[in-house]
Amino acid sequence: MIEFFSSSFFTTLISFSLLGTAAGAICLLILLIRDFIKKQTW
């Protein structure tokens, strides 16, 4: 029976969380540019 999270799960979880956070920042900036061009910021 598996009792502990594996080393690969631990590493993957952290790597994906960092990549996801970075992607979030890029996504927001792209969306802002898009909204700005379409004059839909606010």
Place this chain on the structure above:
Amino acid sequence: MNQFDTVLSPNTGWALLAFFGILWIALGIFWGKRAKDMDGFMLAGRNVGLALGSATAMATWVTSNTIMLAPKFALQMGIWGMLAYATASFGLFLFAPMAARIKSLMPKGYTSGDFIRIRYGKVAWALFLLVSIIYSFAWLVSMGMAGGIVLKALAGIPYAYGMSAILFVCVVYTLYGGLYAVIGTDFIQSIIILIGVVLIGAIVVMRVDLDTTYSAIQETQPQLLNIFMPVALLSLFNNMFFGFGEVFHNNVWWSRAFAMRGSVAFKAFTLSGFLWLPIPIAAGFIALCSGGLGINITDPDMVGPMVAGQILGPIGAMVVFVVVFCSLGSSIDSLLAATSDLLVEDVYKKMIAPKASEQRVRRISSFVILGLGLITWLICLPRIGDLIVVLFLSGPLVGSAIWPIITGLYWKRATSAGAISGMLLGSSAGLIAYFTLGWFTATLIATTVSMIAVITATFFSTSDFNWESLNEQESK
């Protein structure tokens, strides 16, 4: 005191505080010029787009507690601790369809209180306002305190000065700019928070081998890797329901739903959930590296900044300082604006002076923001309690509001009796659980008891609510 005090000098701390403080105030005044009327001041003109809408929902939900407590959760409950904190993002995901429905049912609505008043009547409304205001104060106080504590630990700025400076800056720019200032600064703060968290995490990953960290945890604290850790699993559900309760009931999110363009509300809240989800893990895992690095944690509340400072030195401490300052600002400003809206719209306009002119309402709104800031400052000054105590004590109250909100939005048969009994019984049971069983059960129990009360009352009801009456402007 700990070794971390020396990492950032008080002068650097004050310089960062002054720079960002002046920047937020200047931007607040600049954007505030757009607020020509109360719709502009309270709801940023009801035309907010996807980028600003997503960023403001995410930034508001990234509180100082996310940056400070996620590492503490990881330190005490390991992998489940980080995952437990991340489940708070589910509140944003589930609020997405609700935001779209709120926008379509109440296109001219102002507050969550408006909804409860029209949907359930005045008794439920009074109870809801009480829950909402207690919770908003608990949140404001927990952040004011966190601000003072973290500024002291990072830069040696005395607690009272740091806490006062943060509150002062947020009060001033919210006062001048209303929701325009809040949403505008939230976008910049979101980008800084996301980049800061990635920067710290990436450098930690480059300096510390994750496999070695895993082995060190396995050797010294294997329970942190345990898949079946009862306390952590309970805290996961507790945190998730706390997140639901906070987002569903609080005017902070309702005001954003009202402020967003109709077609944007669903997408913006969904995206904000995705943006928020990885942050507690990215910010929290560094605490798990403390053992392998031989860092002695003297204060679990400070584990994140301590590890970042120890590994990254003064630059790391500066990044943490700025990220925490932004996360504090993005939440305190939102709470000041949304709670003031609730008090002005629901208490002043509805109870005291229904015929007050727009100019007078705006002036009252300014006094309320100032008053909220002042009361928060007075409560924060003596620095009472632990961060988690302040945060989770309000959990049962908000947990009990989940079902009245959901059933009220989607179920015609939902009744006032169900909402009132749900909030009363849920809060009481949750508070009893908090003091007898532990904080990690309180919200879970409050939500369950409230659910049983609300659904039972709804099941026996013959009520047939007319959704159109929620559109107050039209139905007048």
